[in-house]
Each structure stands twice: as structure tokens, then as C-alpha cells.
Amino acid sequence: MQSRDIAKRLPVASDLDIGALRIFVAIAEAGSFVGGGKATGLTRSAAGKALARLESYLGVRLFHRTTRRLSLTTEGHEFYRRSVQLLEDIAEAEASIRQSQLRPRGTLRLTVSEGYGKSKVIPYLATYLENAPDLAVEVSFTDRLVDLVEEGFDLAIRVGLATSNGQYITQVIDRARLGLYASPQYLHKQGVPASLADLVHHQRLIYGLGATSTAWNLPGEDGEPAIVAGGTHARFDSGDAIRVAAVAGLGIALLPSFIVEMDLNTGKLVEVLPENAKSEIAVHAIYPSRRHLSIRTRCFIEGLRRSLR
Known part of the structure; x- marks a missing residue:
């Protein structure tokens, strides 16, 4: 009885050929049957036949084919993303069983807040890639909330409020001090506020x-929370854009210290009310809630956390 119960909980077996997945991924990444075949040790004809068998098995076309180019269909894009993840999981499982040293491979796709990405993530990337020669990275700089699963990202680094969606796991990896900043020109023209009320x-x-x-x-x-309202001269959806606007004399900005370090050092910005406006903001690492976090994502988070310390 117990063995039958266990069998019921196991996933339904699939006749999908793992070798065909590798050929499909190779063709997609090479953009041609010739390149895909060469990457897998096959002729163009053999690679094309393997792909045809895979499409027949799935019942969908994975590529648009013309005389000049080969491109993934909508179904092909989704199947490629999942196939890459599956092949990486298999490789990591094999390496783990063999007790061999795990090394990040493939492509790590990141989406990072612009200001934090430029000041903290890019400097760390040099060290990370030096220690991961088999890895490539793609980085999207944006402050907007990104659907990691829908857009195919492995990891997001976000400053401030993080998603509470149960589809994701969130870790606080850093904290930054918030402060008020303005250009000397703005303060000379408009005056220096003496209190938060000003x-x-x-x-x-x-x-x-x-x-x-x-x-x-x-x-x-x-020591009690204070709500500051008043003039709203300009609004932005980018922290770095706010920094540039403050340097240009448009007004007073509330920003994390890492964004304004260089401008403070060069005198383009000065801190306003440094004793009265101290607060902190959290920096989060956010990734899809998979059973197994990929080695490339895990190594990146752990390494970034160490570098920040």
C-alpha cells in the first residue's frame, strides 16, 4: 500500500528525449541548423531531423523557417526558457551526485534598480565573472516592478518595498541611509531649510x-514619524533621474546615500537637514520560488552579499 501511495505522488513519466532538448537549445542559440548541429556534433541534416521529431512529439512548431533565417515561435520561446532551466537542473544534479565542484554556467539574467545597479552591482560583476568563466550575464536597469517569471529573469535587486507575491522569495541583502539632498545653486536661490517643517x-x-x-x-x-508634504515640482519613475534633477537645481531630493556619493564628493550636491532626516531603506534580492535555486543565482547573491559587507 505504501509503495502505491508513493507512486501516485510521482510525476507522470515523459518520453521526451533529453538529447533532443540539447539539440533544440543549441539550434536556438546558434540561430541555424548548421550552428546547432556543430555545437552538438551533428550534421545539419541530423540536427534538422532531431528537431522535426521533437516538434512532432510536442505537436507544435518551435521555429519559424524562411530561406534566410530561423526564429523561435511564441511556443518556441517558452519551451526554450524551460528547456534551458531543465538542462541546467540536470547538470547540477549530476554534478552534485558526483560531488564535483559546482561552477555557475549559462546566462544569468538580472534586473536591477538603476542607481544601485550602477554603484554597487556593476563593480561586483567584475569579480563575479572573473570567478565564473563559463557564465554570461544580461542586466536590465530599471526601477519598475518586473514580472521575473513572465519576462524570463533569474533575479531582481530592488531598493525599497519588495513584492509580497507568494510566487517569489525575497531576501534583504543590504541597507542604505536615506537623506535629503539639493544643489548649492538651488539652496542659494531658495534658502536652506532649518527644519522639516520648512x-x-x-x-x-x-x-x-x-x-x-x-x-x-x-x-x-x-523621534516620532513626520509626514512631509508641500510642493511637488517634478515627479519621476527613476531614482537616478531624481539625482540628475537635483544636481540641475530643480529641487530637494530624498535619496539613498549610494546614489549621491559622487555628487557629494564633487560638491554638486549637499545634504540638507542631516540631523533631522535620517532613515534607512532596505535592498532586496528577489527570485522565483522554485524548488531548486540555480547555482548561478545562488552564487551571485552570496557573493554580492559578501562584497557589500
Whole structure:
């Protein structure tokens, strides 16, 4: 009885040929039957026949074929993404059983907040890639929330609020100090605020568009939370754009310290109310909630965390 119960819980067996998956992935990455065949040690004809058998088995066309080019269909794109993940899982399982040293392979696709990515992630990438010669990276710089599964990303690095979607796992990997910053030219023209209450008379550069709240929640002078409202001269969906706007004298910005380090050092920005506007913001690593985190993603998160320390 017990063995039958276990069998019921096992996934349904598939006759899918793993070798055909490798050929399909090779053709997709090479963009041709010739290149795919060469990568797998096959002739063009053999690679084409293997792909035809795979398409027949799946009941879909994986490629659009013309005399000049080969391109993935919509189903082909989805099957390619899943096939790459499956082949990597198999390789890691084999390596783990053999107790061999795991090394990141394939392509790591990252989406990172622009300011944090440029100041913290890019400098770390040099070390990471030097220690992972079989790995390539693709990095998207954006502050917008990204559907990692839908858009095929392995990992997101986000500053501030993280997704609470049960589809993802979130880790805090860093914390940054928030401060108020403005250009010397703006302060000379508009005056230097002496307290948080004075900010109501200044132009504030706001992160977030549309119906997003424009209020700032800051630690008050008595230690209690203070809500700062007032002028909203300009709004942006990029922290780095707010930095550039502050340097240009458009107003006062509330930003993490890592974004403004260089501008503070060169005198393009100065801190406003440094004793009255101290707060922290968390930096998160976010990745899809798979049973097995890929070695390339795990190594990147662990290495980045060490470098930040």
C-alpha cells in the first residue's frame, strides 16, 4: 500500500528525449541548423531531423523557417526558457551526485534598480565573472516592478518595498541611509531649510507617477514619524533621474546615500537637514520560488552579499 501511495505522488513519466532538448537549445542559440548541429556534433541534416521529431512529439512548431533565417515561435520561446532551466537542473544534479565542484554556467539574467545597479552591482560583476568563466550575464536597469517569471529573469535587486507575491522569495541583502539632498545653486536661490517643517516651502522631487503618494515619511525631530508634504515640482519613475534633477537645481531630493556619493564628493550636491532626516531603506534580492535555486543565482547573491559587507 505504501509503495502505491508513493507512486501516485510521482510525476507522470515523459518520453521526451533529453538529447533532443540539447539539440533544440543549441539550434536556438546558434540561430541555424548548421550552428546547432556543430555545437552538438551533428550534421545539419541530423540536427534538422532531431528537431522535426521533437516538434512532432510536442505537436507544435518551435521555429519559424524562411530561406534566410530561423526564429523561435511564441511556443518556441517558452519551451526554450524551460528547456534551458531543465538542462541546467540536470547538470547540477549530476554534478552534485558526483560531488564535483559546482561552477555557475549559462546566462544569468538580472534586473536591477538603476542607481544601485550602477554603484554597487556593476563593480561586483567584475569579480563575479572573473570567478565564473563559463557564465554570461544580461542586466536590465530599471526601477519598475518586473514580472521575473513572465519576462524570463533569474533575479531582481530592488531598493525599497519588495513584492509580497507568494510566487517569489525575497531576501534583504543590504541597507542604505536615506537623506535629503539639493544643489548649492538651488539652496542659494531658495534658502536652506532649518527644519522639516520648512520643506513645505520648497520644491520636492518625488519618486513615483500617477496616483502614488507624494508625501515623505521621515523620522521627526522628536523621534516620532513626520509626514512631509508641500510642493511637488517634478515627479519621476527613476531614482537616478531624481539625482540628475537635483544636481540641475530643480529641487530637494530624498535619496539613498549610494546614489549621491559622487555628487557629494564633487560638491554638486549637499545634504540638507542631516540631523533631522535620517532613515534607512532596505535592498532586496528577489527570485522565483522554485524548488531548486540555480547555482548561478545562488552564487551571485552570496557573493554580492559578501562584497557589500
